[in-house]
Amino acid sequence: MGRHSCCYKQKLRKGLWSPEEDEKLIKHITKFGHGCWSSVPKLAGLQRCGKSCRLRWINYLRPDLKRGTFSQEEENLIIELHAVLGNRWSQIAAQLPGRTDNEIKNLWNSSIKKKLRQRGIDPSTHKPLSEADSEDNKASKNNDKTSENSSDLSFADAADKPPRYPLLDNAAASNSTQEFFLNRLVATHETSTATCKPSDMSGFLSFQHLNYGAAPNIALSINPNASIFFNSTSKSSENIISPDHFGTTNLAAAPPLLPSIPSRVNNNNNSVTPFSVKFENWDARASECGFFENNAFAWAAAEKVEAHAQSSESGINNPEDIKWSEYMQTPFSIQTQNLGAQDVYAAEGWQPQQQQQAAAAEIYSKHFQAFGQYS
DNA sequence: AACCCTACCAACCGCGCAACC
DNA sequence: CGGTTGCGCGGTTGGTAGGGT
Numbered sequence A: 001m002g003r004h005s006c007c008y009k010q011k012l013r014k015g016l017w018s019p020e021e022d023e024k025l026i027k028h029i030t031k032f033g034h035g036c037w038s039s040v041p042k043l044a045g046l047q048r049c050g051k052s053c054r055l056r057w058i059n060y061l062r063p064d065l066k067r068g069t070f071s072q073e074e075e076n077l078i079i080e081l082h083a084v085l086g087n088r089w090s091q092i093a094a095q096l097p098g099r100t101d102n103e104i105k106n107l108w109n110s111s112i113k114k115k116l117r118q119r120g121i122d123p124s125t126h127k128p129l130s131e132a133d134s135e136d137n138k139a140s141k142n143n144d145k146t147s148e149n150s151s152d153l154s155f156a157d158a159a160d161k162p163p164r165y166p167l168l169d170n171a172a173a174s175n176s177t178q179e180f181f182l183n184r185l186v187a188t189h190e191t192s193t194a195t196c197k198p199s200d201m202s203g204f205l206s207f208q209h210l211n212y213g214a215a216p217n218i219a220l221s222i223n224p225n226a227s228i229f230f231n232s233t234s235k236s237s238e239n240i241i242s243p244d245h246f247g248t249t250n251l252a253a254a255p256p257l258l259p260s261i262p263s264r265v266n267n268n269n270n271s272v273t274p275f276s277v278k279f280e281n282w283d284a285r286a287s288e289c290g291f292f293e294n295n296a297f298a299w300a301a302a303e304k305v306e307a308h309a310q311s312s313e314s315g316i317n318n319p320e321d322i323k324w325s326e327y328m329q330t331p332f333s334i335q336t337q338n339l340g341a342q343d344v345y346a347a348e349g350w351q352p353q354q355q356q357q358a359a360a361a362e363i364y365s366k367h368f369q370a371f372g373q374y375s
Numbered sequence B: 001a002a003c004c005c006t007a008c009c010a011a012c013c014g015c016g017c018a019a020c021c
Numbered sequence C: 001c002g003g004t005t006g007c008g009c010g011g012t013t014g015g016t017a018g019g020g021t
Helices: A019-032 A037-044 A050-061 A072-085 A089-094 A101-118 A129-136 A166-171 A177-191 A248-253 A274-281 A298-314 A323-335 A341-347 A354-374
Strands: none
Touching: A019 A037, A019 A050, A037 A050, A072 A089, A072 A101, A089 A101
């Protein structure tokens, strides 16, 4: 206590990040890594505090971020993990590749909490509300009008039943939730001797153990040969995707799972997969980092191919996050005249999407007005 | 058209912890 | 060994969009 916030220093910008700031930060980190965060803004030419830069990178600019809407499987997993871990968002996020603690926290507070209550489940205790009510006030019998609708949550039963968490049911039917996860933690630490990180719970839920065969949407292929550029300076909690992050002992022997994340698929709005586009468009492509040369993000391309195939087959339109195109794709497409996003997509078996780009450009210009305060 | 309300989410803030000096 | 620094986490805030009246 008592320490001054770094942002109290004079002339440090606060508030929303402009595309130019994002560009500076990304360029700097892709070239040099973040190293000491406090030195990043100076080296990158930003009038921000290091803390702000770190936050922006972790929550928004990191190339391995998935973004887009959460799948039902992801929501269920969050609920299950929250039942065990509580509000330890970073640990929950560690089990959801491409998701940030901030993102999960926001989802929890804005959506999941409400859904749980509607289903008669206390979001803090994960017990039926009727149970909690009877503890608080035995006289009040809360007859739920909450179970009138069909559930968005696959596990949710009526309020008078305890909540069911199918992943846990499948994996450890006889165990309590807490016991199951604790057992998983112990087992993982015992078996993954070489790579298990002691300081956190990374890998305590491998995808196989989480029965992701039943939840393939969160699967992720790992290229075991890929070295991650930021590994040397990143701590596990930053969730830079690395092979040992998902339970090395299991994944090493397992064939790579082809990712399919439906939330990223959209035929109408925008199907931009941010990092493959933006990084290949500018300096990082030619830089020394080998960020893409080593195929660390091969899954992204594979995902696009499969996602596109799925969307073509099913004709299902899913909501898609277009922020990346707002901030990144459009301006960089303009800057790089020889290699536009269309070329990248074409090269990777992805359809050129001029119309989507136009839509993104429109939205970008719309959002850009919001940055007028800085200009 | 204007206002209000709600939901969403990016960003900030304060704190704890660990490493460093 | 105590102070300082830097990082990460969780809680909270504030801006914006969208829907309703």
